[in-house]
Amino acid sequence: MSSKYLAGVFLCIVAITSVARADTVVLKNGDRLSGTIEVSDGKDITLKTDYAGELKIKWDAVTQVMSDKLLYVMTPDKKTVSGVVTTDGTNLVVRTANAGVVQVPLAQVTVVRSGDAETAYEKSLHPSLIEGWKGGVNLGFGLARGNSETTNFTTGVAADRKTLHDEITLYETSLYSSNDLPGGGVTANSIVGGLKYDRNITKTLFAFVSGDFARDELQDLNVRQIYSGGLGVHVINTTNTIFDVLAGVNYTRETYSGNSVNVDRNLAGLTLGENFMHKFGKSTTVSEVFYFYPDLSDTGQYRFSLDAGWVTSINKWLGWQTSLSDRYVTNPPIAGTKSNDVIFSTGVNVNFTH
Numbered sequence: 001m002s003s004k005y006l007a008g009v010f011l012c013i014v015a016i017t018s019v020a021r022a023d024t025v026v027l028k029n030g031d032r033l034s035g036t037i038e039v040s041d042g043k044d045i046t047l048k049t050d051y052a053g054e055l056k057i058k059w060d061a062v063t064q065v066m067s068d069k070l071l072y073v074m075t076p077d078k079k080t081v082s083g084v085v086t087t088d089g090t091n092l093v094v095r096t097a098n099a100g101v102v103q104v105p106l107a108q109v110t111v112v113r114s115g116d117a118e119t120a121y122e123k124s125l126h127p128s129l130i131e132g133w134k135g136g137v138n139l140g141f142g143l144a145r146g147n148s149e150t151t152n153f154t155t156g157v158a159a160d161r162k163t164l165h166d167e168i169t170l171y172e173t174s175l176y177s178s179n180d181l182p183g184g185g186v187t188a189n190s191i192v193g194g195l196k197y198d199r200n201i202t203k204t205l206f207a208f209v210s211g212d213f214a215r216d217e218l219q220d221l222n223v224r225q226i227y228s229g230g231l232g233v234h235v236i237n238t239t240n241t242i243f244d245v246l247a248g249v250n251y252t253r254e255t256y257s258g259n260s261v262n263v264d265r266n267l268a269g270l271t272l273g274e275n276f277m278h279k280f281g282k283s284t285t286v287s288e289v290f291y292f293y294p295d296l297s298d299t300g301q302y303r304f305s306l307d308a309g310w311v312t313s314i315n316k317w318l319g320w321q322t323s324l325s326d327r328y329v330t331n332p333p334i335a336g337t338k339s340n341d342v343i344f345s346t347g348v349n350v351n352f353t354h
Contacts, residue, residue, distance in 0.1 A: 023047070025057060026064035033057070037067055037085075040112035059106065065092070072118040074111035075104055085112070127163055133353070135159030135170070136311060138321040140347030149180035154345035156323045157193075158287075158309065159352075167198040171289075171307060173325040175343045189217035190341055192305070192325050204234045208246055210271075212291065212305055214327050216341050220258030220334040224327075226293060226303070227251050228271040242277040250293055252303070256334050263333040269295045269302075283313045301330045311349055321349035 022034040025047055035049035045062065047055045067085040073094050074080050083096040091103040092112075113121060124132075138156035157172040172193035178186045196210040212226040230248015237244075250271045256263040273291040280286065288308040295301040306326040313319040325343040332339055 023068055024064075024066045025062055027057070027061050028063050029061075036069070036114065037065070037071060037112070038114045039117045040109065042110040045112070059109075063087075070115055072111075072113045072115070073102075073104060073109065075102065076108045080111075080118075082118075125164060132161045132163060133159055134161075134351075136319065136321060136349045136351045138323060138345065138347055138349045140345050149184070150178065151180065152177045154343070154347065156309075156321065156345055165200050169196040170194075173307070173323055173343050173345065175345065186217065190219075190343060191215050192307075192327055192343065198232065204237075206232050206234065206244075208232055208248070216327070219332055219337045219341060220256050221332075222255040222257055224254045224329075225252065228291075230271060240279045242275065244275040246273050246275075247271065252293065256332070258334040258337070261334060265333070267295055267297060269293045285311050303327075303329045313351065317351050319349040319351055320346070322346040
């Protein structure tokens with residue numbers, strides 16, 4: 001028996017074994033697709049293939065499913081069972097190691113996961129505090145020398161950590177600008193930032209606490225601290241669009257110093273706000289957050305904050321970002337200072353994920 005013949009037999013056995021070990025999905029039109037079943041939400045089933053990448057198949061187009069590897073299936077009573085899977089008429093049949101054969105009506109199948117997908121899901125239930133962060137850093141710099149002597153520097157940071165149960169949001173924007181000609185000086189020096197924590201109570205209702213901070217040299221504002229707490233509603237909560245509204249109370253502390261005047265103010269007020277995010281395609285995201293703070297001790301006075309951004313990704317880690325931050329107070333106590341300060345910046349955005 002020649003070595004070429006033996007090699008050919010061996011290759012045939014390997015090929016047949018690899019086909020036999022593949023998961024199989026049979027469609028109503030008779031097509032038979034082989035690959036690896038990754039996940040299903042009860043409406044679609046995702047099959048990863050070597051010849052066409054990931055295929056998303058409608059369940060109502062499927063007549064038969066056969067898995068070679070263990071799949072994790074959620075039953076109608078919210079329990080998860082694992083085993084090799086086949087179909088039997090209108091039922092999904094899971095042959096488990098410990099619970100025998102479990103049948104789930106196809107009409108009641110809501111979750112099917114591969115081993116890797118189940119591991120990732122279980123990890124997402126209890127991530128550590130340093131895991132799950134997404135965001136970007138925006139830097140802008142301008143320098144002019146000659147007939148003009150100006151320096152401009154802007155920064156922007158946005159980070160978000162979202163789990164199934166809660167969400168942490170961080171943000172910062174700053175602007176520094178100076179005219180270095182004789183008689184010039186600092187023309188802008190401000191920084192705003194904040195932190196917000198949401199905790200889901202139900203699918204639509206959540207509780208929140210937040211802190212918003214601002215410093216503005218030209219307004220003679222040393223620091224403004226606004227601490228809020230209350231309840232919110234997820235009006236829209238999808239992968240591509242988020243719209244939340246919220247209401248609560250806040251404590252505000254402000255310190256000003258200028259023109260030989262020092263002012264400390266402690267105020268109680270309401271917090272009314274909304275948060276919006278929408279993804280346009282795969283590369284562009286628009287976000288906007290607005291808070292309105294009416295003063296409870298003097299109903300004619302109020303503050304508001306607005307933060308908006310537009311990020312277009314160039315690749316996985318690089319993009320272009322435009323951001324706007326606006327802080328308004330009706331009654332700045334230092335004479336000659338303006339009520340409103342706006343920071344607008346645009347520049348390169350470096351994305352990060354952890």
